[in-house]
Amino acid sequence: MTHVVVVGSGVAGLTTALELVSRSGVEVTLVAKARLDQSNTAVAQGGVAVVTSAEDTLASHVADTLVAGAGLCEEDAVEVLCADGPSAVAALIRRGVPFDRAGGKLALGLEAAHSHERILHSGGDATGAAIASALIARLADSPVAVRENTTVVDVVVESDRATGVRLLGGEVLSADAVVLATGGAGQLFPCTTNPAVATADGVAIALRAGAVVADLEFHQFHPTSLATPGNHLVSEAVRGEGAVLVDAAGHRLMTDVHPDAELAPRDVVARGIAEQMQRQRGAPVRLDATRLGARFLAERFPTIDAVVRSQGLDWSRDPIEVTPAAHYVMGGVRTDVWGRTSVPGLYAVGEVACSGLHGANRLASNSLLEGAVYGSRVSEAILGRAEALADFDSDWAEPIALDVEPGDEAFGRTDLQQLMWDSAGLSRDRAGLEDAAAVLAAWAPPAPIDAKSAEDANLWWVARAVVASALAREESRGGHFRRDFPETHPVEARHSTLVAVRHA
Structure with a gap:
């Protein structure tokens, strides 16, 4: 292995690149289509879910993740995330991430669907x-070659292998391995908490390369984005600290929807809000954080x-x-627990990947941890230091052939x-x-x-895949709700997989 190209500059891509050069000295080129600090990671608020206290257990973290995933999580992927989480966080700390502390220990917060306080934060x-800042600083001191403001259009595939x-x-850029x-994919929708760069590029690139994609019908809509232009995220942690959702009359609405009220799984809360907005002729609901006080809100958030x-606005008064907004896609490029895709030499890690970790609905604050844990595992697989690997397991399901013949x-x-929103x-x-x-x-x-036309083409590819999957x-189930099939059926507790076909 002499040269690896990593496409993307969030926690997953940065971790992969840093792990590769720190362990092997191979040549690594990291390509970012904008600045390095423009990523979903850089705007993530909620935190990192990881077991660090004696009161918590790995089994509890696994169980919470499985429950949130609505029967579709791959348990081996979940167990890897939770078991490797503490060491991945330790690596982040060694690389300079200043997690918040209280009384000399890591400060722990609570978020929806977690049974223990286990969420680490930094800067509130x-x-x-x-x-992102800490890893980018380490990248600057590493031998990784960086190409910013550079758009990857496609993976080169020769003799059925990514080259x-x-x-x-x-x-x-020739390479022995390519990591997406x-x-x-938040920019599939007009209301999203994602930055402008989140245009589903990796999934579209993988589809064109002939890779299998999976579970794209499962898109998580964050329940609470500020109902002003930009849909700025109002973190789950605000509700974890005690803020409540109220309707136009001031009634606490989520107590009528789910026993866990505001701390129910995200899909439940998001739909509860959307349904109340329909009853209010489209008017947003309100998040009441006034009981937390101005000082606490300013210091914690x-x-x-x-x-x-x-x-x-003064949310202390x-x-x-x-309003809900598109936030996270559980599906993506089908991978195993080492980040390998169905195309040899092509890997995927982070939100673009689908190992089955998140099932039908991601547990809050598992995504940053995923990038750190699986970034390390991808580097292990590329370098051949992982345990003996069998061939890529493609037996999830026979892929649906997605006809992507364009119109005019x-x-x-x-x-x-x-x-897509409608x-x-x-x-x-x-x-x-x-x-x-x-x-x-x-x-x-x-x-x-140009970059925008490349993004628009990628959005078209992935929109077609999302609609076909839905x-x-x-x-x-989870992030997928069909009005005409409102129930969850055990027989459907299976992954969906797609592969693109084009006419000659």
């Missing part, structure tokens, strides 16, 4: 930014506090309006986003999904002549 609600990446403009760490106050109609990104958002049904499939099939993805799953 700036955990992702702290992790490099093709950049916008035609340049090819491109993050999420400095980033959110600053954003809220910049909108002319008045409840703030919130031009489209705008806002058109695609609104189509037909494949928080709730779906067959009629809406079939209409969306027909519209998408009539559209033609733009040629990648049509195939005739039940409701």
Whole structure:
């Protein structure tokens, strides 16, 4: 192994690159389509879920993750995350991440669907930014070659193996292994907590390379984004500290929806809010954090506090309006627990990957941990230091053949986003999904002549895959809710897999 290309600069990509060069001295090139600090990691607020106290157990963390995953988690992937979590966090600390402390110990917080206080934070609600900053600083002191503001268009596949990446403009970076760490797909929708770079690139690139993708119908909508332009995330941790959701009349609405009220799984809370908004003719619900007080809100949630106050609001005195927004995709490029995909030489890690870890609904604050844990494992697999690996396990399901023959109609990104919000958002049904499939099939993805057109083409590819997956799953489970199939059926406790086919 002489050269590895890592695509993406969040915690998953940064960890992979740093682990590779620290353990082996192989040549590593990290490619970021924007600045290194523009990633989902950099804006993540909630924290890192990991067992660090004697009162907590790995078994409890595993159990909570399985429950949130709504019967679709792969237990081996969950056990790897929880067991390797403490060592991954120790590595983050060695690399300079300043996790918050109380009384000389790591400060622990509680978030929805966790049975113990186990959430680590840094700078209150700036955990992702702290992790990104620390890892980028370590990257600067490493031999990793960095290419910022550089768009990867495709993986080069020769003799059924990934041999490099093709950049916008035609340049090819040859490699012995390619790692996709491109993050999420929030820009499929008009309302999202994700930054502008989250345009589903890795999934689209993998589809074009012939890789299997999985579970793309499961998209998590964060219950509470600020109902102002930009949909700034209002962290789950705010509800963990005691804030409550109220309707227009001031009634606490989630107590009527789920026994865990505001701390129910995210999909439950998000749909509870959406249904109440329908009853209120689209008006947002309100998050009441007034009982927490101005000083606590400013110290515990400095980033959110600053954003809220910049909108002319005082959330220590008045409840703030919130609405659900696209937040995290549980599906992605199908991988095993070592990050290998169905294409030899091609790996995926972080939100772009789907090992079955999150099942149908990610447990809060498991995503940053996933990037740290699985970034290390991918480096082990690439370097051949993992335990003896069998061939890639492709027996989840026979992939659905996704016909991606393009149409001939031009489209705008806002058109695609609104189509996906209306037909494949928080709730779906067959009629809406079939209409969306027909519209998408009539559209033609733009040629990648610049970064935006490359992103728009990727959004088209992945939108088609999401709609096909959502049509195939005739039940409701986790982040996938079908109005025409509102129940969860045990027989459907299986993964969905897709592979793209194109006409000659």
